[in-house]
Amino acid sequence: MSRKRILVVEDNVDNRRILVYRLKRFGDFEIIEAGNGEEALRLVAENPPDLIFMDLKMPVLDGWEATRRLRATEVGQRIPIIALTAQAMAGDEQRALAVGCDDYIAKPITDAEIVRQKLERLLEHGRPQRT
Numbered sequence: 001m002s003r004k005r006i007l008v009v010e011d012n013v014d015n016r017r018i019l020v021y022r023l024k025r026f027g028d029f030e031i032i033e034a035g036n037g038e039e040a041l042r043l044v045a046e047n048p049p050d051l052i053f054m055d056l057k058m059p060v061l062d063g064w065e066a067t068r069r070l071r072a073t074e075v076g077q078r079i080p081i082i083a084l085t086a087q088a089m090a091g092d093e094q095r096a097l098a099v100g101c102d103d104y105i106a107k108p109i110t111d112a113e114i115v116r117q118k119l120e121r122l123l124e125h126g127r128p129q130r131t
């Protein structure tokens with residue numbers, strides 16, 4: 001099995017560092033990072049990852065719009081996306097699914113095991129079929 005490539009898109013450097021640290025402990029992943037949606041789209045175009053963690057609130061291009069744009073491309077349609085939502089923002093979870101995210105994790109992330117489960121399920125089975 002080839003090494004899985006994971007893209008972490010998050011403008012908050014501390015949050016990004018913590019998530020990357022956790023992912024590295026879960027397995028031997030190749031991890032790439034972006035600080036906004038525009039960088040993320042560029043990295044996906046260069047070399048598509050197997051999964052994306054996508055913060056929603058970011059400067060330049062936010063996660064909502066980056067997800068919409070990804071889902072409008074053939075390559076971007078195939079990549080599982082887990083949204084990183086702010087716990088205080090009620091309704092973001094459903095909105096994230098509506099724009100094309102496959103799952104979500106509320107920040108601050110307190111339960112690493114949940115992250116691992118969601119990650120492994122999507123890496124194994126790919127995007128769930130939704131109608």
Ligand SMILES: [Mg+2]
Nearest residue numbers: 011055057058
């Ligand atoms: Mg943010």
